[in-house]
Amino acid sequence: MTGLTLAALLAGGLLILALAGYALHLWRRVWAQQRDQAQVEQERHERLGGDLQILASSLLDGQLPLIEGAIRIKVLLDNYDSSLSQDSRCQVFHLLFEATAQVPTHGDWKALDKSVRRQHERHFNELELQHKAAARSAARWLLEEALAPARKRA
Template identity: 55%
Template sequence: MTLYWLAGLFATLLILALAGYAALLWRRVAQQQKARQQQQAERQQRLAGDLQIIAGCLLDEQMPWIEGCIRLKVLLDHYDASLSCSAPFAVLHTVHAEVADVPSHQAWKDLPSRERKAHEQRFRELELQHKIAVRQAVLHLQQQLAARA
């Protein structure tokens, strides 16, 4: 009989210890989820700020038009992919696709002058073709960002 009591007591203590450990693990998971959500919110805030800066620079013509379009498209993809794919921003995807084959950074510098000039001519043509639509997309983006703030 004493053996049964000891076994029952041991089983009860084991169950309590496992329940305590399970509660500890659940608390850790909840803390990790909260930290992840906070990191995601901070990331979204940083991206929104970056989008505002690039949008403002593009509208004020403080950066090359093509560069602004590319940066906005990429940042918008990271900020909110579904927003990025919406109709007002299709022009950013169009411009990005048109210049996707253009070398960048050192590869751009290494291009012969003739090729660089050809690309720059293409950039000017794209700007003439899409500038109004890009401006409208940027203004729409600024409205969206302000509404989410």
């Protein structure tokens, strides 16, 4: 083996080691980023679970109007756990959400003519009479069974 061949092999080996070290450095960054993302997702999940517990409790205590509570719970459930959201015991939240989806909110609600607002309010009252028991039962189920495991872990 000539000196030139030996130098080329040595340079190639050093280049391979340098590239392997850089690859390891990049993989460590990826793993750290994945850990950080998992932690952020876990914190988000815990925060949503806590918010769901507050909303369900408020709905049961009468501190939150049924329609508003159902809409908020449905949206949070969709973000918290889509399979839990699709559970048959939570369908009342979806039903109330869909039944009120066309109702304007915020500034658009205030801009409505009073007679139109009253029509919507009558519709809300009818929906509440029809679905209050089911919504309360679903909220109780969320608190006592569906969200209870998350509360025990915290």
